[in-house]
Amino acid sequence: MNLKNICDKNINSNKDIPREVSLEILEFAESGYKEIKTAEKVIKAFERLGQKDIQSGIAITGIRTTLDTGKPGPNIAVIGELDGLPVPGHPHENQENGMAHACGHHAQIGSMLTVLTGLSDKKILDNISGKITFFAVPAEEFVEIQWRNELRKSGDIEFLGGKQEMIKLGAFDDVDIAMMTHTTPRKIKFSYGGTDNGLVAKFIEFKGIASHAGASPESGINALNAANIAISAINSQRETFKDEDHIRVHPIITKGGNVVSAVPDQVNIETFIRGASIDSILDANKKVDNCLKAGALATGAEVKITTIAGYLPLNNNYDLLEIYKKNLNDNFNEKELILDGHSGGSTDMGDISNLIPSIHPYVGGCSGNSNHSVDMVVDNYDLAILESGRMMAHTIIDLLKNDAEKSKKIIKKFTPKFNKKRYLELLRSLTNEEEYLS
Ligand SMILES: [Zn+2]
Ligand SMILES: [Zn+2]
Incomplete structure (x- = not known):
């Protein structure tokens, strides 16, 4: 039985769901820690796809739900980000708040849901071990800082990034490996392996x-x-x-x-x-x-x-990347795939990558000058959502088949830069106020 073929069939027969959710989210972009309507749509989509135990309201709007094989093994996180950012004049600008999905996070939610459509199948779950946990996380864009700082002072959050806050609250405590796929308007199918500031x-x-x-x-x-x-x-x-x-x-x-x-x-x-x-x-x-x-x-x-x-700076785990890249090579032409270098941008996936083995590849299917620009739009949802989700689902099958042999090896070999306690201490030590009177 070829598990990846079953997965592809599932993705194909459910492809309207992630697409519909992404297109709906696109029309009412909300910024970090305010993604109330967006989170409601994601919860509904999880329910529609048969998930019963859905935890919501983590770090205000964060959500997680787990697909359990019932057999012991590692827990793999698939992450989608909920937030838009202020981009006045964007064709999909939310007229009520000026926010837009100019970073393609609505498509990320779609690709995360695509993984669930592919793997939520008894024939697959019976042949893999461990768990897959699906995350919709708030506040990746580091914007509206003064407003978030007020939230911090009032004690509603401690950290300005959604993944940081979810880490602190323990939402990633049981997670062993993490992945997500970000959109890019670069003319590529996929790129992978890059580092971030x-x-x-x-x-x-x-x-x-x-x-x-x-x-x-x-x-x-x-x-x-x-x-x-x-x-x-x-x-x-x-x-x-x-x-x-x-x-x-x-x-x-x-x-x-x-x-x-x-x-x-x-x-x-x-x-x-x-x-x-x-x-x-x-x-x-x-x-x-x-x-x-x-x-x-x-x-x-x-x-x-x-x-x-x-x-924190982002580092991809190269052992994990090897498995992901093999799946890209099995499905795409080498010319459509790019090995990334260093980017001056930043993401709180960097924080996750310092704690557990992680990958943060990019998928094309968008046009525009760059992420965050007024003309950045997703125009190929089949690639940005379905193919990106399919590549993560295939990688998870590889990681969790044969008693999760491959993921166990990766976890054993990985040395985290920090444990959670040290990580939180670092973030706390970086936050301070100083007055200088000349
Ligand atoms: Zn962004
Ligand atoms: Zn982004």
């Missing part, structure tokens, strides 16, 4: 003294000048960043003053500091803090720096 986020408030900008600027302290000096100082640090660390510091000024006739007494900056390793992020973070203080020192302003833990 990690990040910390900052918001910075410069406080000066307002005075009449024409009549008495000498009696004010110009917070905008402090911010400009700080940004120039940050730019002067760029030559100190090593190429291999892929440091990205990209500040924006979110408030530049109150009125043109007064010396600005309040200027706010937000920035990410991204890097390929935790050490390099910490190094750049310290330099940026010094530059911010230099702006305050030069002008006599005050600066309050709030630093918030972002995501």
Whole structure:
């Protein structure tokens, strides 16, 4: 009996369900920790596909449900992300909140559901061991940071990323291996194996003294000048960043003053500091803090720096990737498959990948300038949802057949970068507030 053939037949005969759910979600994109309607659709889809025990409301909107073979063995997570992000003018912008699925997360939910349609079959489950747990996770996009920071302060969440919060709450405690497939508008069928930067986020408030900008600027302290000096100082640090660390510091000024006739007494900056390793992020973070203080020192302003833990660098597990890649090669032409290098972007799948063996490949079937751009849309749902789900389902069959021999080997060989306790300590140590009075 060829389990992969049975899986493909199941996917084909149920293909309308993941597609319908994805297209529905596309029309009412919601941002992180607000994915209420999106989560309802996913729960309904799980029920429609025969899942009975569905845990919901984890980290506000997160969901998980398990397909159990009834035999002992590893638990493999298949992840889909629930959130959209603010992209004004996107063709599928939600007019109520300005959010859009310009990162294709609606298609990820579809590909996760496709895996369930393929594997939820007695003939398959009788011939594999262990469990497969399906996750719909909130808040992957690191956006609306100030709003999320308020949620953090009120105790509704501790971490800004949905997977981080779900890890803390124990939703991944029983999971041994994780995978998901992200969409990309690059002209490829699949790409795999790439690494991503990690990040910390900052918001910075410069406080000066307002005075009449024409009549008495000498009696004010110009917070905008402090911010400009700080940004120039940050730019002067760029030559100190090593190429291999892929440091990205990209500040924006979110408030530049109150009125043109007064010396600005309040200027706010937000920035990410991204890097390929935790050490390099910490190094750049310290330099940026010094530059911010230099702006305050030069002008006599005050600066309050709030630093918030972002995501950890992403690493794919190469043993797991080997199995996934073999399935790609069995189904696609080598020219349609790309081995990725390093990306300056970041994802909280990075956090998962530091704890358990994980893969985060990409699937094409989209058009547009890049993920997050106003023209990024999925235009080939068969590839983005069905084929991407099918490749994960085939990989899971390989991992869990023969008494889950292959996955047990991968788990045994894997050395996590952190255990959960150390991981949570790291995130907590990265989050802090500092006031500098010059
Ligand atoms: Zn994104
Ligand atoms: Zn994304």
